[in-house]
Amino acid sequence: MSHTDVERPETADVPAGEALLVEPSRLSPTRRAVTTVLRSRELSIFLVLVAVVVLATSKNNGFLFSADGWRNFLLNPSILLLLAVGQAVVIITRNVDLSVGSVMALTAYLTGRLFIEQPNLPIVAVLAACLLLGAVLGFVNGALVAYGGVPALVITLGTLYIYRGIMLTWAGSDRINAGDLPREFLQLGTRSVLGVPLLTILALVVLAAVGYYLHTARGGRELYAIGSDPDAAVLYGLPVRRRLLAAFVLSGALAGLAGALYTARYGTVSSSVGSGIELQAVAAAVIGGIAIFGGSGTVWGAAIGAFLLVTINRALPSLGIEDFWQRAVVGALILGAIVLDRVLARRQARKLAESRDHS
Amino acid sequence: MKFQKRRTTALAALALTATFAFAGCGSDDGGNGGSSGSGSEGGDLSITMLPKNLGNPYFDTSTDGAEAAAEEIGAELEEVGPETASPDAQVSYINTVAQQGQDALILSANDPEALCDALEEARSADVKIVTFDADTNPECRDLFVNQATAEGIAAKQLELISEQIGGEGEIAILSAAANATNQNAWIEMMETELAENPDYANIELVDTVYGDDDDQKSFDQTEALLQNHPDLKGIISPTTVGIAAAARYLSDSEYKGKVALTGLGTPNQMREYVENGTVEAFALWNPGDLGALATYAAAALANGDISGEEGDTFEAGDLGEFEVDADGVVLLGEPFTFNADNIGDFDF
Numbered sequence: 158m159s160h161t162d163v164e165r166p167e168t169a170d171v172p173a174g175e176a177l178l179v180e181p182s183r184l185s186p187t188r189r190a191v192t193t194v195l196r197s198r199e200l201s202i203f204l205v206l207v208a209v210v211v212l213a214t215s216k217n218n219g220f221l222f223s224a225d226g227w228r229n230f231l232l233n234p235s236i237l238l239l240l241a242v243g244q245a246v247v248i249i250t251r252n253v254d255l256s257v258g259s260v261m262a263l264t265a266y267l268t269g270r271l272f273i274e275q276p277n278l279p280i281v282a283v284l285a286a287c288l289l290l291g292a293v294l295g296f297v298n299g300a301l302v303a304y305g306g307v308p309a310l311v312i313t314l315g316t317l318y319i320y321r322g323i324m325l326t327w328a329g330s331d332r333i334n335a336g337d338l339p340r341e342f343l344q345l346g347t348r349s350v351l352g353v354p355l356l357t358i359l360a361l362v363v364l365a366a367v368g369y370y371l372h373t374a375r376g377g378r379e380l381y382a383i384g385s386d387p388d389a390a391v392l393y394g395l396p397v398r399r400r401l402l403a404a405f406v407l408s409g410a411l412a413g414l415a416g417a418l419y420t421a422r423y424g425t426v427s428s429s430v431g432s433g434i435e436l437q438a439v440a441a442a443v444i445g446g447i448a449i450f451g452g453s454g455t456v457w458g459a460a461i462g463a464f465l466l467v468t469i470n471r472a473l474p475s476l477g478i479e480d481f482w483q484r485a486v487v488g489a490l491i492l493g494a495i496v497l498d499r500v501l502a503r504r505q506a507r508k509l510a511e512s513r514d515h516s
Numbered sequence: 517m518k519f520q521k522r523r524t525t526a527l528a529a530l531a532l533t534a535t536f537a538f539a540g541c542g543s544d545d546g547g548n549g550g551s552s553g554s555g556s557e558g559g560d561l562s563i564t565m566l567p568k569n570l571g572n573p574y575f576d577t578s579t580d581g582a583e584a585a586a587e588e589i590g591a592e593l594e595e596v597g598p599e600t601a602s603p604d605a606q607v608s609y610i611n612t613v614a615q616q617g618q619d620a621l622i623l624s625a626n627d628p629e630a631l632c633d634a635l636e637e638a639r640s641a642d643v644k645i646v647t648f649d650a651d652t653n654p655e656c657r658d659l660f661v662n663q664a665t666a667e668g669i670a671a672k673q674l675e676l677i678s679e680q681i682g683g684e685g686e687i688a689i690l691s692a693a694a695n696a697t698n699q700n701a702w703i704e705m706m707e708t709e710l711a712e713n714p715d716y717a718n719i720e721l722v723d724t725v726y727g728d729d730d731d732q733k734s735f736d737q738t739e740a741l742l743q744n745h746p747d748l749k750g751i752i753s754p755t756t757v758g759i760a761a762a763a764r765y766l767s768d769s770e771y772k773g774k775v776a777l778t779g780l781g782t783p784n785q786m787r788e789y790v791e792n793g794t795v796e797a798f799a800l801w802n803p804g805d806l807g808a809l810a811t812y813a814a815a816a817l818a819n820g821d822i823s824g825e826e827g828d829t830f831e832a833g834d835l836g837e838f839e840v841d842a843d844g845v846v847l848l849g850e851p852f853t854f855n856a857d858n859i860g861d862f863d864f
Contacts, residue, residue, distance in 0.1 A: 219743050225769050229739055325599075329571050335764060336788035347768040424764045425731050425785070427757075428571065474725070474740035 198446030198497075199458040206465045213472035220475060228354055232347075234467040235360040236422065238460050239415040240434065241441035242367050243408035245459035248442050249371070250404050251384040251451025252302060252309035257412040257438055258431040259320035260294045264416030265426045266324060269333030272342065280342055287417040288410050294320060295409015299402040317435065328428040335424030346421035356418050363411065368456045380404060384451025440487065441466050444494045448502075465490070561591035561818050563811065564613045566623045568601040568650065573782070574756070574803050575624065577864040578648070581804030582622065585811035588833055591619075593811065603627030607634045614638035620814035622807075623657075624649040628697075632656040644817040648810040649803075650698070654843045658817055658824040661810040663801040664851045666698075669754070670705030672799045672851045673779060674716060677750045680776035680796050684718030685749030688741050690762055690779075692729040692755040702754050722748070727758045734761035742771055753779035759798060763789035783854055783862035790859050797855040801848055803864065809835055809848055 181189055194200060210230070213220040220226050240257050247254045264287040271283050294316070301312045335343060348355050371377035383390040383397055390397050420426055445462025447454030466487065473483040565582055567575035579595050586593035596612075598605030603626040613621050614637055621643050625631055628651065635645055635656045645657040654660070664672075677687055689706070691699045703724060710716045722745050727734025734757060742748060742765075753759035759781040766772050767789055777789075781798045789795045812832035822828035828840040838846050854862065 217743055219746065223743075223770070225739070225771075226743065233736070325571065332573060332785075334760070334785050334788065335767075336784065336791075344768075423731050423735060423761070424788070425757075425760055427731065430731070471736065471739070474737070475743055477744075 197458075198501075199455060199461055201497075202445055202458060202461045202465060202494075206461060206468060209465070209468055209472050213468075213475050217475050220472065227352070228347075228349060229471065230468065231357040232354040232422070233471065234464045235354070235356040236415045236418055237434070237437055237441060237467055238360045238463040239363060239411045239418070240438035241445070241459040241463040242364055242456050243411035244435075244438040245442045245445070245447050245454065245456045246367065246371070246380065246404050247309070247408045248439070248447050248449060249384045249451055249454060250380050250401055251387060252401065252404070253313065253439065253449075254295075254298060254309065254405060254408045254412075255313040255435045255439075256294070256298055256316040256320055257408060257415075258433060258435040259317050259324060260291050260409055260412040261416040261419060261431040261434065262324045262426075262428070263294070263320055263327075264290050264413040265419045265430050266328050266333065266416075266428075268417045268420040269337060269426050272339060273333075273337050276339060280339075280345065283342075284414065284417050287413040289413070291413015291416070292406050292410040295406045295412070296402065298409065299405030302405065303398040303401040321432075325428050328426075332428075333420065333426035338420065338424060342421055343424055346418070346424070356422065359418070363414075364456060364460050367407070371456060376400065376403070381452055384453075386452075437466060438463075440491050444490050446494070446498070448498055449495070561589070561619045561815055562616075563591050563593045563620045563622060563814050563818070564609075564616075564618045565593055565595040565807075565811075566606060566609050566613075566621060567595070567597045568606075568624045568626050569599060570595075570597045571599070572601075573784075573864065575649075578803040578807030578810075581802075581807035582811040583807075584804075585808035585833060586815075589812070589815050591811070591815055601626050603630040606631055610634040610638055614641040614643055617641060618643055619818040620644040620646060622646045622648060622810045622814050623652075625652040626650070628652050644814060646810050646814040646817065648806055657844070659813050659840065659844045659846055661806060661813055661846045661848065663803075663806050663848050665847060666701045666705050668850055669780070669799070670702045670709055672853070673702070673752050673754060674706055674709055674713075674719075676778040676797055676799060676853065677752050677776060678716060678719060680778060681719070681749040683715070686720050686722045686745055686747050687750040687752060688723040688725070688745060688748055689721065690734060690737055690741065690751055690753040690755075690758045691724060691726050692758060694726045696729075696755075699754050706752070727753075727755070727761060729755055729757040731757060731761050734758045735765050738762040738765040742769070742775065748775055750776035750778070753777065753781075755779070756781050756785060756800075759795075760785040760789075763794050767792060767794040780851075781854075782864060783859050784864060786854065787859055790854070790856050797853050799851040799853050801851050802862075805835060806848055808833065809838065809846065813838075813846055 184192065210221060214222065221230055240261070243257065244254060267290055268283055268287060271278055271286060298313055298316055301307065302309045305312065345355055350358065371380065379390070379395050379400055382393070382395060383400055387397065416431070419430065441462035442454070442459040443449055443462070444465060445454065445458030445460065447459055469486060470483065473486065563586060565579055567579065569575070583593055596609050598609070606623070606626055610621065610631065611634055621638060623645065625647055631652055635652065639645060646659045646661060647657045648661040649663060651657070651660045681687070689703055691703060707721060710719060710721055723741060725737045725741055727737045738751070738761065741751065751762055753762050759777065759779040762777055763786060766775060766777055772794055777795050778798050780800050782800060786795060786798055809832050812830065812835070816822045816830040817824060822830050822840065824840060824844045826840055826842050829837055832838055840846055
């Protein structure tokens, strides 16, 4: 370490960004941390989010500064946030889980059914049941992908329809109404602690736990390794199948939890709940800087992506923008994120090549 | 060799495609197959009920009403229908009804035009056609049982909202999809009525938004409405999904009790919100009565009691006597108002 310092003293002409890329240890820990944050994709998405909020609030104070506005700002993204976190973990391994919307529908309906059959069931038990059902459905996905060797896109597209089919058969024309659910459970969907809604706290705790695990734990780093190069991961002796299975189980379990929270929030469950939300989860992850080919990105980014998507959808009607353009804006965001991703990846590759030529 | 292999692949692909195509037909037939088997050998009337789609609580209620009526008049009634509400999905069911020689078909049309050819064919096979809930073009059917006139629905909802906001202030509409025929007709009527009726001179319609009959979207649109119009006094939602979502939003927002909500809803969905004071009153017809009336009308046609001409009258059990209006329309009546006093009597 000190030896390197003597041979190559810190030169002022190398920009911090390049140093971070080529030889991070040359920077002091503080500077490294600051540069990492400043250069991160997450920051740019976060700034877009701030811009959207500022714009909408300047037009209408209530967007953020009324009791309802503040609550909705935090509360509305929490369900998508859970799905996006699960999706992010799966995408990092170079897979995708399209079945989360159907899983969410099943557990949302399960929540209602449980409360109808057993009105006195503790809420924790219902949440646990939803987590469990979600995990089992995720396990099916994971097992098929890990052991079947079929691309996750195809497998989870299949289970998307199968799970939805089960939902249609099970629920049929039945729908869960707010009147069927216990008051305390419905309050879970709206209650706040110190100005922060309970659902948001729950989602943020999940986010923190998953984010910390991915960043520090061996298992988490192996997920990135698998996504960067699945074949190399196998050759290197990583437990690829077990890790993939775990990623899908996590995604399923989080979708299961999201289903229960959906019921608490909206109070109505019909058989079409959550159709199409899987694409929003993928979009949130991609907008948040997770490469669709795996191996890079963070769940923090996916979380900010979820916040951005939901907040934009809330803000655009307030700004008086038509329905068509609301969708188009989301599309533009996704395209922008992907283009940015390619540009950055190419620039990074070029820089690495240049610095290799230099040395 | 290579060529041969490619040809094999092509053949396999072809075979596979064919299999799928046949499978498609097979499932179609299966769907129709379920409806067959009612013979018309006996003297009993055989009636087929074809709602827009199956698995829809609204149509389940109307079918229950129809079945009760059929039992009373000794007719045989069976329900068939597609999974999704698309126009072409209903055609095959109509063709089956014609082939089976059923006496009458009760139908909620997914499209006013697209079904006409199939219906023509069924009528030439002497099947009486009664539409309910959603009509086809008048010349394609014998009778239309109208749940309520568009004027009646529009007037009722304005009456309710005007009552609840004290006759003045800003109101908004939360509708279904932007191209929903029924909702658009009602909204247009309401706009005219607001402009022309002096009773509503102080009520201003400030916005119309679309929740696409999706819980979550309707919920978000309610939020946007309240945010964009701080002086909003009331919301009308002429769709069952929309009114329930809006009620859920209002019930735990700062606007509860301050912004009135009314529209078309079902008792089971709205019970919670009527009981907790979010919603004072809302309207709907009784889909069970609608199904029953359609069945009585179909039976009267098939028995030859009426021909569907204007001025014909027929008995409809407990519902009373009905008269056929111009264009072969039978009107069920005024929309029914549900409130805290009577909501306990209903379960649909």
